[in-house]
Amino acid sequence: MVATDIVCKEVRIVEWTLEQNMQQNYDFSSYFRPSIIMLKIFGFWRPERNMKFKGIYNCYTALCSLIWMAFLLSQIIYIINNWNDVQEVTAALSVTVTFTIILIQMMFFYKNTNYLKILIKEMNRPLFQVKCQKHYHIAKNTERMYKLMFKSCLYLSVLTDVLVTVVPLMGKEKKSSIKGWFPYDYTKPLYFILTYIFQNLVFIWNTFVNLSIFMIILALLIQVGLQCDLLCCTLDSLDDFCTKDNVLYEIGLEDKLKLRKDRERFSEEMTKNLVICVELHRQVIRVIKDVERINGTGIFILFVGGGLILCSSLFSVSVVKIGSLEFIMLLFYLICMLIEQFFYCWFGNEIIFKSSLILQSAFNTPWVSCNVKFQKILLVFMLKTSKPISILTGGLFTMSVPVFVSILRTTYSYFTLLKNIQ
Known part of the structure; x- marks a missing residue:
């Protein structure tokens, strides 16, 4: 009997140690590392103050930006020169509007990179860490989902870039997949090669920078939903936990039963636990505000111009031969633009849904067995959680599925108008 008690005690000690290690070691910042590496490679990650060769890196960023602006300028001039040709303007517009919106997103993102760095570090705070085995499984499943999404978006982006690169080489005539104006005859062999390299390098650079920003914002949205x-x-x-040094820890069944016997002590512990939950909810709202500040305006511009991007892409798909390589290229480009806007709206909607469940979960706390102090704090908390958390973009649009549906409706209206003009 004594031996059995000793073994059980040792097992509880081992489980407690594993629990503490699990709380301290779960790395939420791992979501952001691949995207940050890509941004550093393509010259769009704001360097640290003590970074070596910071001046060279800033020159590299400036050079990339100038090349980007030259590419965008060639697009704008091409649209102006072919204003009367609906098909040519639409073909150029899908890329021009996309690049313009991404440029705006990049500017706001780069401006607020320092806030993002602080936010990423704070995601590993004890308050946000997992507290029990069930938390750990939820976090791991969420991480697997994000990694699968990241790989899928990366493969889709790379495949689109490959198609954009290969299509001009498959045709008999020297014709670029990307429209643009140049102060020379780019159909000549040497000029065509230089123009081809220039356009595709910028297109690839744009793809990976946009993908990186997109996945970073998406990671923040997913982690907000995870915290909910x-x-x-x-x-x-709530009665499965106790508070120690302002951090929640899971307790065993034996300790839980002992705690239940003393109502005052139980109420005191539950009040401490509830205060931690209230603080977590407050910090989640703060993270949402930081996300709105980092790239809320950029996403707002994306939603405003989203219908035009999808419409011009859809129109370009409709005027080429079905099943051709160019058709497949344009279709993949359309899918990429569609997925970006859909995921923003979907995970924004997930935050609204998951945060709306907090009110019901708050009611499930053992408030009947607690004192008046606990019940008053719980009542105030339930009043705050009665309104679901949502993300505003530009102070007007809420990131949600209904917004995506309205974008699709706008796209169809624009598309119908263009087909009638044609």
Whole structure:
């Protein structure tokens, strides 16, 4: 009997140690590393103050930006010169509007990179860490989902770039996949090669920078939704935890039963646990505000011009031969633009849905067995959580599925208008 008690005690000690290690070691910042590496490679990550060769890196960023602006200028001049040709203007417009919107997103993102760096570091704070095995499984499943999404978007982007690069080489005549004006005859062999290299390098650079920014913002949205899930899980089983140094820890069944016997002590512990949950909810709202500040305006511009991007891409698809390599290229480009706007709206909608469940989870706390102090704090908390968390872009649009549906409706209206003009 004594031996059995000793073994059980050792098992509890091992489980407690594993629990503490799990809380301290889960790295939420790992979501951002691949995207940050890509931004550094393509010269669009703001360097640290003590970075070696910072001046050279800034020159590299400036050079990339100048090349980007030259590319965009050639697009604008081409549209002006072919203003009366609907098909040519539409073909150029899909790329021009996309590049313009991405340029605006890049400017706001680069401006607020320092806020993002602080936010990424704060995601590993003890307050945001997993508190039990159930939390850990939820976090791991979310991480697997994000990695799958990242790989899928990366493969789709690379495949689109490959198609854009290969299509001009497959045709008999020297014709670029990307429209643009140049102060020379680019059909001549040497000029065509130089123009081909210039346009495709910029297009690839744009793809990876846009993908990196997109996946970073998406990672933040997913982690906000994850924190809402963890908060609901904690509230549903609030009496399974105790607070130590302002951090929640899971307790065993034996300790839980002992705690239940003393109502005042139980109420005191539950109040401490609830205060931690209230603080977590407050910090989640703060993260949302930071996301709005980092790239909320850029996403707002994307939503405003989203219908035009999708419409021009859809029109370009409709005027080429179905099944041709050019058709496949344009179709993949359209899918990429569609996925970007859809994912923003979908995960914005997920935050609204998951945060709306916090109110019900708060009601599931053992408030009946607690004192008046706990009940008052819980009541105030429930009043705050009665309104779901949402992300505003530009102070007007909420990132949600209905907004995406309205973008699709706008796209169809523009598309119908262009077909009638044609």
